[in-house]
Amino acid sequence: MPRLSQEPFLHEGCEITGATLGRYVEIGAGSRVLFSSIADYSYCDRFADIANAEVGKFANIASFVRIGPTDHPMSQASLHHFLYRSADYWDDAGIDEAFFAHRKSRVARIGHDTWIGHGAVIRPEVTVGDGAVVAASAVVTKDVAPYTIVAGVPAREIRPRFAPEIAERLIALAWWDWSHDTLRARLEDFRHLPIEAFVEKYG
Numbered sequence: 001m002p003r004l005s006q007e008p009f010l011h012e013g014c015e016i017t018g019a020t021l022g023r024y025v026e027i028g029a030g031s032r033v034l035f036s037s038i039a040d041y042s043y044c045d046r047f048a049d050i051a052n053a054e055v056g057k058f059a060n061i062a063s064f065v066r067i068g069p070t071d072h073p074m075s076q077a078s079l080h081h082f083l084y085r086s087a088d089y090w091d092d093a094g095i096d097e098a099f100f101a102h103r104k105s106r107v108a109r110i111g112h113d114t115w116i117g118h119g120a121v122i123r124p125e126v127t128v129g130d131g132a133v134v135a136a137s138a139v140v141t142k143d144v145a146p147y148t149i150v151a152g153v154p155a156r157e158i159r160p161r162f163a164p165e166i167a168e169r170l171i172a173l174a175w176w177d178w179s180h181d182t183l184r185a186r187l188e189d190f191r192h193l194p195i196e197a198f199v200e201k202y203g
Helices: 097-105 164-173 180-185 187-192 195-202
Strands: 015-017 032-034 049-051 053-055 108-110 148-151 156-160
Touching: 049 053, 164 195, 180 187, 187 195
Parallel strands: 015 032, 032 049, 053 108
Antiparallel strands: 148 156
16 A cells, blocks of 8 residues: 555556546546546545546545446437537537536535445435445435435435534534644544544544
């Protein structure tokens, strides 16, 4: 495992297009990140596919996750690429600019300190709140509240990650905005303090 730094670390075979990557970001082998922003300390494992998304800090994105999968034009006579990627098929036809602009506008948002499990899918225009957990293979079609655990197809709430009052205090604390040095100084408390004691000490 690499020693991470201010510069994003890209493993072999990544495709990064129109993306902004923060400090201590790691992108797993074979992953694709298109027209997205990934904030400080977040990472994705192997073969993640992230498009038209805003990913917060400290997001934990497992392998084979898909965020913001693109749609096909279901109301037209055909679903196929030739409708909007027409230049791939004919010399005298351009791409459908409006279609691509609409696709980019449908942003998926992933909050801070989230965990997106292996093979999960987050649909366009869905927000996964801070501290939420999405189980492996879930398909998320609607917003997930902060500090909530969801699973299934389509994803449904399983339980809160923390009691509401703890979740509210964590959101107010916004520890994900602490400096790198502060995180290091408080590392042992992150590791060992019960959550109630943690928010009492720092909240």
